[in-house]
Amino acid sequence: MNLTQPSQENVEYMIEQIKEKLRMVNVDAMRAESFDESAYEDLHYLYTMVMKRESFSPSEMQAIASEIGSLRK
16 A cells, blocks of 8 residues: 555554554544545554554653644634
């Protein structure tokens, strides 16, 4: 999968991967349909950062969730 090209399919993939990596409880808040390609670059940056890390502190998880929330339509 080429994540450098903005597409709704890539948005959905990245959101699903972030949810799995963070083991998010409220997954309904992160529906892939809530995001569009206009925030693709920011979402891709966030995805890359999350995938590089092994663990997150509670405050980091809260900050990531907040950032994802700000990217929603």
